[in-house]
Amino acid sequence: MSVKSCYIHIPFCNKICSYCDFAKVNYNKLYIDAYLDSLSHEIDLYYKSEILDTLYIGGGTPSGLEIDELNKLFKILKTIKLNKTYEFTFECNIESLTEEKLKLLYNNGVNRLSIGIQTLNLKFLKFLNRNHNKESVLNIINLANTIGFNNINVDLIYAIPGETISDLEEDLKFLTSLPITHISTYSLMIEPHTKLYIDNIKNIDQDLDYKMYKFICNYLKNKGFNHYEISNFSKKHNSKHNLTYWNNEFYYGFGLSSSGFINNRYTNTFNLNKYLEKKYDRKIEEIDIKTNMENEMILGLRKIEGVDKSKFKLKYGKEISEVFNIKKLIEEKKLIEENDFIKINPKYIYLSNQILCEFLL
Ligand code: SF4
Incomplete structure (x- = not known):
C-alpha cells in the first residue's frame, strides 16, 4: 500500500484555549527557527519522495507564524511532492489571519483552510478563551473567499456548559450563511490538564448532548450539507486528508507529537526541547494483521x-x-x-x- 498523506504539526499558539489538551506551547519567536530547522531535518530523514494526495498543516496555530516564518515553512514543504488533484489544508484561527498571510498561503498552493471558529457567542468565546467575534469571522472568511479559497472548513464546538439549543441554532445559522464548504463538529469534553478541568467545570448532561447532536445533523442536512462522517458535514468537498485516516491508509506525521502510520504506527516525542535538538524519539507501535483489521472497522465505520x-x-x-x-x-x-x-x-x-x-x- 502506498503512502497517501502527510500531517505536519506546528505547536505554537498565541493564546491557550481553556479546553485544549493538544500538544502546544505559547508562541515564542526564539523557538521558531530551530523548530523549522528540526522539521526540515526530520522530513529529509524519513520522507521517501512519494507523490502524495494530501498535505495537512495542523497545530497549534500554524497561521500564528509570522510572514518570514511562513515563507521558511513553505520553502521546507517544497520537498513534499503532491499529485495534480492534491488537497493542501492549513489550520488557521481568525485572530492571526491577515490579507497578506491569506495571499501567501494561496500563492504557495494551499487550497483548503480549516478555521477554528468554535462558537460566535461572546459569552462562550470568553469561556473558551477565544478572541474573535461575528464581524471578524465574516470579514476573514469573505476575504479568503475573494482571494480564491473555495474549500473552507470551520470547526464548531457545542455542548458548552450553559449552552442551549437556541444558542447552538444561532451559531449554525451564522456559520451556514458564510461561503464555507465543510463543518467539523466537536462536543466539548473537559479533559484532564485543561484550564476547564482545573476550574472543576463538568461536561453537560448526556441527554442534552444527544439532543444537540441530533439538532446539528438535521439543521445541516436542511442546509444542504452531506453528513459523511459521525462529526463531519460537507458541501461538495469531503476532507480527503481525514479520509486517509478513516480508510486506514498510510500517512506520514512530522513535527512535535505527530503520529504516522506506515506499516506500523509511530509517534514523535512530546518534549519540545528534544524536538528542537532534532531528537525525535519515535515510539513504534507494531500493527499486526489482527490490529489492522480492527482499525479498518473502527475507523471505517465512522464513515456514514x-x-x-x-x-x-x-x-x-x-x-x-x-x-x-x-x-x-x-x-x-x-x-x-x-x-x-x-x-x-x-x-x-x-x-x-x-x-x-x-x-x-
Ligand atoms: S488554538 Fe488550538 S491548539 Fe492552540 S490552544 Fe487553542 S485549541 Fe489548543
Whole structure:
C-alpha cells in the first residue's frame, strides 16, 4: 500500500484555549527557527519522495507564524511532492489571519483552510478563551473567499456548559450563511490538564448532548450539507486528508507529537526541547494483521457509508463476517448491510463508540 498523506504539526499558539489538551506551547519567536530547522531535518530523514494526495498543516496555530516564518515553512514543504488533484489544508484561527498571510498561503498552493471558529457567542468565546467575534469571522472568511479559497472548513464546538439549543441554532445559522464548504463538529469534553478541568467545570448532561447532536445533523442536512462522517458535514468537498485516516491508509506525521502510520504506527516525542535538538524519539507501535483489521472497522465505520466489504476482502483475504461477529449486531439492527457496504444504522450513530468497541478482537 502506498503512502497517501502527510500531517505536519506546528505547536505554537498565541493564546491557550481553556479546553485544549493538544500538544502546544505559547508562541515564542526564539523557538521558531530551530523548530523549522528540526522539521526540515526530520522530513529529509524519513520522507521517501512519494507523490502524495494530501498535505495537512495542523497545530497549534500554524497561521500564528509570522510572514518570514511562513515563507521558511513553505520553502521546507517544497520537498513534499503532491499529485495534480492534491488537497493542501492549513489550520488557521481568525485572530492571526491577515490579507497578506491569506495571499501567501494561496500563492504557495494551499487550497483548503480549516478555521477554528468554535462558537460566535461572546459569552462562550470568553469561556473558551477565544478572541474573535461575528464581524471578524465574516470579514476573514469573505476575504479568503475573494482571494480564491473555495474549500473552507470551520470547526464548531457545542455542548458548552450553559449552552442551549437556541444558542447552538444561532451559531449554525451564522456559520451556514458564510461561503464555507465543510463543518467539523466537536462536543466539548473537559479533559484532564485543561484550564476547564482545573476550574472543576463538568461536561453537560448526556441527554442534552444527544439532543444537540441530533439538532446539528438535521439543521445541516436542511442546509444542504452531506453528513459523511459521525462529526463531519460537507458541501461538495469531503476532507480527503481525514479520509486517509478513516480508510486506514498510510500517512506520514512530522513535527512535535505527530503520529504516522506506515506499516506500523509511530509517534514523535512530546518534549519540545528534544524536538528542537532534532531528537525525535519515535515510539513504534507494531500493527499486526489482527490490529489492522480492527482499525479498518473502527475507523471505517465512522464513515456514514461504512466499510466496503470487497475492499476488506481484497486487503485481508477474508470476509468481514469471518473475522468479526457482525451477525449479532445486524440482528440487533445496530449494523446494516447495504449494497456492498456494512455501516452503522443511522439511528445508532450517536452510540457509535459503544458499537465500535465490539470490533476489538
Ligand atoms: S488554538 Fe488550538 S491548539 Fe492552540 S490552544 Fe487553542 S485549541 Fe489548543
